[in-house]
Amino acid sequence: MTAMTTAENPRDLIQSLERGFAVLLAFDAERPSPTLAELATATGLSRPAVRRILLTLQHLGYVHGDGGRWRLTPRVLSIGQHYSASHGMIEIAQPHLLELAEKTGESASLAALDGTEVVYIARVPVRRIMSINVSIGTRVPAHATSMGRVLLAWADESTVDTVLEAGLQARTPETVTDPAEFRAALKTVRDQGFSIVAGELEEGLISAAAPVRDRSGTVVAALASSTSTGRSTVDELHDDVVPLLRRAADAISTDYGHRRASKASSIIVKPHDGFF
Structure with a gap:
């Protein structure tokens, strides 16, 4: 509530x-x-x-x-359909999600923040990589996910405080549960412009996320690509998938009305066997 x-x-x-x-x-x-x-x-x-x-x-x-x-x-x-119909971003994002999934060979998702959780609002699944059943409307704890880290990194301080007050529950031994460490992680996300989380929500799960902005520049959603340690590594995700992810997130933001500053540099994509 x-x-x-x-x-x-x-x-x-x-x-x-x-x-x-x-x-x-x-x-x-x-x-x-x-x-x-x-x-x-x-x-x-x-x-x-x-x-x-x-x-x-x-x-x-x-x-x-x-x-x-x-x-x-x-x-x-029908309640969920009304949400989708009233949020043009979901329709705008769908072709970009599909393209990202095709290029990476992994599931692509769009999520929004709701309290201390993130909610999947659009998704193109490729293969099941998590034990939980991920579908539109699925909720996961914001603090243990790359999507949540992105959404909280640009959220106001009171929103972050609410998450911390609720407690950073450990989902796996890798979950960050120390408030100071968590705040430092959010600063890193802001500084680098994306988030990578490995094994904090579920052991063996690796995900990366980038911010999606509206016309005013406000971060309103997070775009994510997820894989497993059996298929990739954190380094491969960083080098090969993050550039694609950021490009797709920027494309959704642009289609949604956001205009990036001219100083923003273009992203160079390096192909990698297994993703193309």
Whole structure:
């Protein structure tokens, strides 16, 4: 749940709407068809309140009840479609994602920051390299991913503080969990213009990411290319994939209205066997 800013008044919030989303979000892989009681436990709401919410959502076509259990309906997917339709960047990015995946032979993804997590908003998969099922809408912790590092490197200080306050949970022995070390890593990302993270989200996973900017120059998304230690190395990713990645990120930014300063130098791409 997103914390209120200091400018918000609790009396301006619609509690019933907040509770409705809490019930919707309680449906997940662990609770694909929960009972009313299970949803009440998951949300902390009373059973009568959950019942009224479920009946309302059923009336609207977002859930279906059968034999005391409830399931989401395909209509829920329309919410995500509205996001895609209202964000032209996703359509703009798609051909660049496809080209990047074709040139690298690896999956290409576009993600945005949401709280302490990054959310995949566009993706061209090539082969599965992670044990988790990555698809549009998948969330991963920002602190342990190259995409998250890029998005946080250019985020305001309060956003970084929120991530640190939530705790840098170790996903593997390689995950950076020290706040000072993490801040230093973000500075490195800003200085070099990209991020490479190896084995911090999942052992054997290597990923690189570069910033995508809007017309004002604000970093609004991160473009990433991921591979595994069985297919590549950090050095190969740095030398051969990062130039392609930065070029693609710059192309998306330009198509989205961003104009780079004239002093920005062109990126030279060095071919490497196995990627072309």
